[in-house]
Amino acid sequence: MKRTPLAVLCVLALALAGCSSSKPDEETGPGADDATAASSQAAVDKASKNYNIQFVQGVQGDEFYITMQCGIEEEAKRLGVTVKTQGPTKFDPTLQKPIVDSVVSAKPDALLVAPTDVTAMQSPLNQAKAAGIKVVLVDTTVNDPSVAVSAIASDNVGGGKAAFEAIQKLAPQGGKVLVMSTDPGISTIDQRAKGFEDAVKTDSKYQYVGVQYSHNDPATAANLISAALQKDPDIVGVFALNLFSAEGTATGIRQAGKSGKIQVVGFDAGPNQVAALRAGTVQALIAQQPAEIGKFGLDAAVAALDGGKVTPKVQTGFTILTKDNIDGDGAKAVYKSNC
Ligand code: T6T
Numbered sequence: 530m531k532r533t534p535l536a537v538l539c540v541l542a543l544a545l546a547g548c549s550s551s552k553p554d555e556e557t558g559p560g561a562d563d564a565t566a567a568s569s570q571a572a573v574d575k576a577s578k579n580y581n582i583q584f585v586q587g588v589q590g591d592e593f594y595i596t597m598q599c600g601i602e603e604e605a606k607r608l609g610v611t612v613k614t615q616g617p618t619k620f621d622p623t624l625q626k627p628i629v630d631s632v633v634s635a636k637p638d639a640l641l642v643a644p645t646d647v648t649a650m651q652s653p654l655n656q657a658k659a660a661g662i663k664v665v666l667v668d669t670t671v672n673d674p675s676v677a678v679s680a681i682a683s684d685n686v687g688g689g690k691a692a693f694e695a696i697q698k699l700a701p702q703g704g705k706v707l708v709m710s711t712d713p714g715i716s717t718i719d720q721r722a723k724g725f726e727d728a729v730k731t732d733s734k735y736q737y738v739g740v741q742y743s744h745n746d747p748a749t750a751a752n753l754i755s756a757a758l759q760k761d762p763d764i765v766g767v768f769a770l771n772l773f774s775a776e777g778t779a780t781g782i783r784q785a786g787k788s789g790k791i792q793v794v795g796f797d798a799g800p801n802q803v804a805a806l807r808a809g810t811v812q813a814l815i816a817q818q819p820a821e822i823g824k825f826g827l828d829a830a831v832a833a834l835d836g837g838k839v840t841p842k843v844q845t846g847f848t849i850l851t852k853d854n855i856d857g858d859g860a861k862a863v864y865k866s867n868c
Pocket of ligand 1 (some may be wrong): 587591593595668669715717768770771772773796797817
């Protein structure tokens with residue numbers, strides 16, 4: 530069982546070649562690997578059951594959730610179960626809630642879900658639990674995660690801290706740093722911002738100029754960056770909190786003619802983000818392990834249905850991608866556009 534905090538390892542390795550881990554880490558106690566293995570074994574033993582398992586993504590067309598779906602489908606094949614996937618057209622609780630409501634009213638056996646808002650998605654998930662559905666949180670969470678039998682996610686606070694440490698290495702002289710977010714109220718995004726902000730406070734050479742909300746829209750992120758650079762032309766680093774905010778940040782930086790002059794670290798590793806890394810507009814990407822999140826999520830759901838041992842909380846690792854490792858070890862961390 531790997532116990533060294535991943536973010537620390539990754540940051541130490543960043544200046545050289547990036548870092549990766551595919552092992553789950555559990556926050557709540559020892560034995561996550563063992564427990565996960567036990568869950569998987571229980572799942573395999575009961576694979577002949579014809580469970581109705583549903584997966585509701587945060588949004589359709591996002592390579593992060595596509596890769597998660599690929600991980601779920603691969604594991605589903607291995608376990609001999611089937612999983613139906615659907616998601617809203619935007620990362621928006623007003624679009625996701627009716628989907629979850631309709632899934633819940635059909636009373637499936639289990640629901641894997643990435644809630645789009647910590648508050649708005651609480652009541653639909655309370656109802657799922659009340660209906661006896663085994664809920665598994667994959668990626669994001671809600672205010673009261675006790676609705677779920679298990680929650681699988683990256684170390685998002687650690688990832689935010691790692692992003693700042695990368696900027697410290699890339700812009701050692703210090704200066705102004707900005708966060709490009711999507712919307713407040715999304716657990717993963719808020720945790721990344723917090724990890725970053727708390728880390729910035731520990732180094733007086735850097736000045737945090739705040740967070741911009743791009744509503745998960747790359748064009749909005751590009752416009753916000755352009756406005757931010759007009760206000761603060763001396764920004765030295767930007768941390769973009771997810772795939773779409775990072776894509777837009779890269780576009781805005783390129784359009785401002787600042788490629789390579791401002792250090793950009795983005796969460797996630799979609800194909801467009803990797804293109805921006807190769808082009809030198811983005812200096813580092815923090816790739817999550819969405820396929821593993823999906824795989825562990827399905828293992829937990831099936832174990833819960835089988836009455837087996839379920840790991841309540843699993844933390845997956847990440848890989849820091851740079852120009853130096855993207856064509857080597859890092860290549861396998863890039864997200865997929867289809868399975
Ligand atoms: O960063 C991922 C996910 O972890 C987050 O919760 C929402 O945005 C993504 O899906 C990337 O677009």
